[in-house]
Amino acid sequence: GRKVLIVYAHQEPKSFNGSLKSIAVEELRKQGCGVTVSDLYAMQFEPRATRSDIVGCLHNSEEFNYGVEMWEAYKRGGLSSDLIEEQKKVREADLLIFQFPLYWFSMPAIMKGWMDRVLVQGFAHEFPNCYDSGLLKNKLALFSFTTGGSKEMYAKGGINGDIRYLLWPIQHGIMHFCGVRLLAPHICYAPEYVSEEERQEMLIAWAQRLKTLWKEEPIDCSPEWYFK
Amino acid sequence: GRKVLIVYAHQEPKSFNGSLKSIAVEELRKQGCGVTVSDLYAMQFEPRATRSDIVGCLHNSEEFNYGVEMWEAYKRGGLSSDLIEEQKKVREADLLIFQFPLYWFSMPAIMKGWMDRVLVQGFAHEFPNCYDSGLLKNKLALFSFTTGGSKEMYAKGGINGDIRYLLWPIQHGIMHFCGVRLLAPHICYAPEYVSEEERQEMLIAWAQRLKTLWKEEPIDCSPEWYFK
Numbered sequence: 001g002r003k004v005l006i007v008y009a010h011q012e013p014k015s016f017n018g019s020l021k022s023i024a025v026e027e028l029r030k031q032g033c034g035v036t037v038s039d040l041y042a043m044q045f046e047p048r049a050t051r052s053d054i055v056g057c058l059h060n061s062e063e064f065n066y067g068v069e070m071w072e073a074y075k076r077g078g079l080s081s082d083l084i085e086e087q088k089k090v091r092e093a094d095l096l097i098f099q100f101p102l103y104w105f106s107m108p109a110i111m112k113g114w115m116d117r118v119l120v121q122g123f124a125h126e127f128p129n130c131y132d133s134g135l136l137k138n139k140l141a142l143f144s145f146t147t148g149g150s151k152e153m154y155a156k157g158g159i160n161g162d163i164r165y166l167l168w169p170i171q172h173g174i175m176h177f178c179g180v181r182l183l184a185p186h187i188c189y190a191p192e193y194v195s196e197e198e199r200q201e202m203l204i205a206w207a208q209r210l211k212t213l214w215k216e217e218p219i220d221c222s223p224e225w226y227f228k
Numbered sequence: 229g230r231k232v233l234i235v236y237a238h239q240e241p242k243s244f245n246g247s248l249k250s251i252a253v254e255e256l257r258k259q260g261c262g263v264t265v266s267d268l269y270a271m272q273f274e275p276r277a278t279r280s281d282i283v284g285c286l287h288n289s290e291e292f293n294y295g296v297e298m299w300e301a302y303k304r305g306g307l308s309s310d311l312i313e314e315q316k317k318v319r320e321a322d323l324l325i326f327q328f329p330l331y332w333f334s335m336p337a338i339m340k341g342w343m344d345r346v347l348v349q350g351f352a353h354e355f356p357n358c359y360d361s362g363l364l365k366n367k368l369a370l371f372s373f374t375t376g377g378s379k380e381m382y383a384k385g386g387i388n389g390d391i392r393y394l395l396w397p398i399q400h401g402i403m404h405f406c407g408v409r410l411l412a413p414h415i416c417y418a419p420e421y422v423s424e425e426e427r428q429e430m431l432i433a434w435a436q437r438l439k440t441l442w443k444e445e446p447i448d449c450s451p452e453w454y455f456k
Contacts, residue, residue, distance in 0.1 A: 011278060011279065011294060015292075041278065045276075047338065048269070048272075048337065049337070064240040065240070065243070066239060067376070097427045100436075103340075103343075103344050104343050104397070104405075105333060105397035105400075106340065108344060109276065109341030109343075110275065110277070110337070110341075112275050112331075112336075112337075114273060115332050116336060119332070148295070160401070161352075163398065165397075167395050168394065169332070169393075174332045190431065192293075
């Protein structure tokens with residue numbers, strides 16, 4: 001069975017994001033997948049990149065360089081236990097699903113902290129092993145998120161600009177950089193401002209998509225996809 | 229005298245980012261500006277958006293909605309004291325400078341958390357008061373950051389794509405949304421990989437730019453600037 005890690009960032013289990021997460025867990029388990037959830041708020045996941053992420057002595061204690069220290073710590077098995085745990089989940093996963101409400105054209109800080117702290121050099125990338133040869137190649141990722149703004153606001157001529165513009169840093173800059181191929185994002189526009197019936201339809205559409213997810217082809221993660 | 233708030237995110241005072249921050253403090257004070265620094269790591273600034281940001285009872289304790297609760301808490305003066313403090317600094321500032329190392333095509337999580345938690349509806353925006361009529365209009369912002377990759381990597385045909393692509397969510401999606409006009413970003417490419425002499429030149433260039441900063445015109449923060 002395939003393995004899926006859902007990295008989930010919402011404070012409220014009863015939220016629409018919570019429902020989207022639960023549907024994914026249920027549907028994927030029904031398919032026989034092994035599903036793990038990192039429920040970041042419930043875990044009180046630490047988003048700050050600090051000295052505490054390194055166990056033991058520093059490589060250079062005179063001048064703290066987070067990137068260098070994390071790389072060195074990874075190589076000698078000296079990362080903090082929460083990071084070792086998350087890296088183990090990533091290593092085992094065939095697919096990463098990120099489920100979150102869009103905060104300021106991006107993911108909430110708690111999830112950005114997961115990216116900053118977990119995707120360490122040596123583990124997820126190591127020059128020249130980046131992009132198509134990134135260390136997490138052969139994995140897939142899918143960003144599933146809700147917005148405050150409507151689909152019209154996130155259209156090409158809309159006030160917020162094309163939704164794909166804001167996907168560039170997170171899909172290309174993070175996941176593609178690590179070698180992960182991207183399935184098309186799953187976007188629920190403005191669930192807070194639609195009817196209960198439309199919200200139900202959105203949940204059904206997500207469950208439907210998941211049924212044939214493994215047959216999907218990754219997107220072509222090139223500038224053309226984002227800015228054409 | 230004009231007032232400047234520098235929101236600074238680096239763990240190490242001796243770092244290149246630390247030097248850029250110190251140069252700004254020194255040069256702007258020399259000009260007679262009032263300068264305040266929010267040193268996020270030193271403050272152990274909380275990046276997570278949680279129930280703890282609201283003092284007292286919730287508007288709806290049945291189902292926690294962070295955006296709604298923060299809006300209501302702002303209106304009744306019920307935000308946590310760290311947020312009231314940051315909002316006071318923003319309110320008084322004519323210019324916001326964000327100083328940070330680029331982490332994953334964006335700001336470090338600790339700074340994203342500052343955006344998520346401080347720029348509350350009612351304080352920074354309140355529909356339809358967004359973009360040019362955002363509640364922080366008449367203020368300026370400047371993103372000053374360092375990269376790991378070289379200028380060539382962040383060129384239009386480069387492996388990371390045009391650096392402006394990744395500025396869209398942070399300049400347009402956050403600052404412009406709140407009505408803040410943007411001065412051109414200040415980017416120091418790959419200071420870790422250049423000579424000590426070149427690093428010194430970068431510091432001098434920043435000090436030089438600051439001397440005439442108040443004469444600069446804001447950029448035209450439209451899709452053309454980013455994706456032309």
